[in-house]
Amino acid sequence: MSQIHLDGGGRKVGEIHVPTFSEHFLRYKVAFVDAVQELYKSKTAFIGGLMLVSLVIVLLGTPWLTEYDPTKPNYTAFLNPPNAEHIMGTDRYGRDIFSRVLWGGRRLVAIAIAAVVFGMAIGIPYGVLSGYYGGLADSVSMRVVDGLLAFPGILLYLLIVTLAREYHLEGFWNDLILVFALGFAFFPEVARLSRSSVLIEKQKEYVEASNTVGEASLYIALRQILPNCMSPLIVNATVRLGYVILIIAALSFLGLGTPPPTPDWGSDLSSAREHMETHPLLAVFPGLAICYTVLAFNLFGDGLRDILDPRLSDR
């Protein structure tokens, strides 16, 4: 199918090919196969990718993989060791640990993804516009970013989560605040990263060309420069997902995440400490789950960096 362009006098000046649905499909298929082949080039990315795919499958399939309710106590099976019925055993309320690990994982990964997406949604426009327009606005907005980056480690989250606790938020709203806190703390990093790529990209000829043609500057910044800056941002986001999961687990380990009955790797670990002398395995499974997930994201992110930035692939 094609679209014919005519000038004012009805003469044909150009022809644009408009792809049909099947052509679109083919293109996506090719892109997918390409992506898998690219991924295969880096061993780390491939292993990380496999780990992530299996994680997603297990988390999506949770309702079919376990029939136990993660929050319902069972007074006939306290602190059981791993057995045929409960493959990871039960906790002090007789709840199936395997089920708690899976349901906890669903929540944790969902919150982490939402938080990273939120952080990028604020950080990217912030950094791109600041880098593209430059000048005073740029200096001021980057000082704000510097100030927020001065909060070491989990302290900014602690501040927000403590504040949220005073408003007695529960369930969904509590999770939403967590997403907000984690995303907000991520945005300075994204802003700085996207700004620095924009500063490099801005010097290139195609930007000058667009300027000469008279494209709107907002259009140039977001539709032309931004797509060329995406790869470091994607790598950063992948690695950040692992980090965010560590932070959520740390917060709930400190008792500042989700209140108890909700399955959560961090708070399960913290309550397992009380039975550590007699039932050390309680503290092992949620910890292993965190390690697996974070390692998967880190491996994938590391490999992705090698693929997207060939200069580093030698290292």
Place this chain on the structure above:
Amino acid sequence: MLIYTINRILHMIPVLFVLTVVVFLFMQMLPGDVIDTLIGDEEAEDPETRALLMKEYGLDQPIYVQYGVWIGKVFQGDFGKSLITRRPVSLELFESIPATVYLAIVGISLSILIAVPLGSIAAVKRNTPTDYAAQVTSLIGISIPEFWFAIMCVLLFSLYLGWLPSSGYMSPFEDLGQSIKYLILPAAAVGFRQAAYTTRLTRSSMLDEMNKEYVDTARSLGFSEKKVIYKYILRNAMIPTITISGLQLANLLGGTVVLETIFAWPGIGQAIYLAIIDRDYPLIQAGILVLGIIVVVVNLLVDLLYRVLNPRVALN
């Protein structure tokens, strides 16, 4: 260098401004009346007393005036009084700083002692099984949550083997032997994650240096491979490595909140945690502000040190 230093210090002002504004707003955004939070007594019920207190705390002033008054007090080291102990917050924090510094310094030194040899070997033996092993270990290292690592260490070394105490603290000036016993597990937990980062860093900065021309020159002059690696490459690779480990101190200080809580280590991290549990707001506010300021100052010092160690940077 002098101009750069002055520039860098001026640069700190807006950063500290944002930091203080965020911490100040935290107090403002607490629900309910600040008077209730600060006093918490029945006397605050009486409207006349309230008005008096409002005036005393300057709460009848516009918010920017309140900020100005607050920041003025902060400059004098006055962070208010703890709501729990009623002692000045600055005193509470001041007492907890040595324990944190002690743990941080030992942790970082430990990580450098492990990571630098490991990272250098990985770089020298690039793309061999040794290198892969080092890389996988360090990647696993940064993926393990430090609090889980800490719990597993306690499980193994104090509950099963009974070699070390599971938590507690003793000043090194009191009894060095005992103090070290208490220190080992927390320091290992701090150093472990840090070591994983530093190994990756050492490896990549070694590889950077190896590709430089002076290395070929040194080899062509007939220096032994050992001399080339240790005297030239490692020495130059250390500059970025040490600098970035210094910057990592920020992460480490943030992480102390969790680790100090697990090991009942009476540092600034545990002080902040206990303050959060007790809802001791002035202490939370001051603790986070002080840690933030420490991070900003350390970053400045590390940056300046980097320039001193590496004069070439200044030329660019």
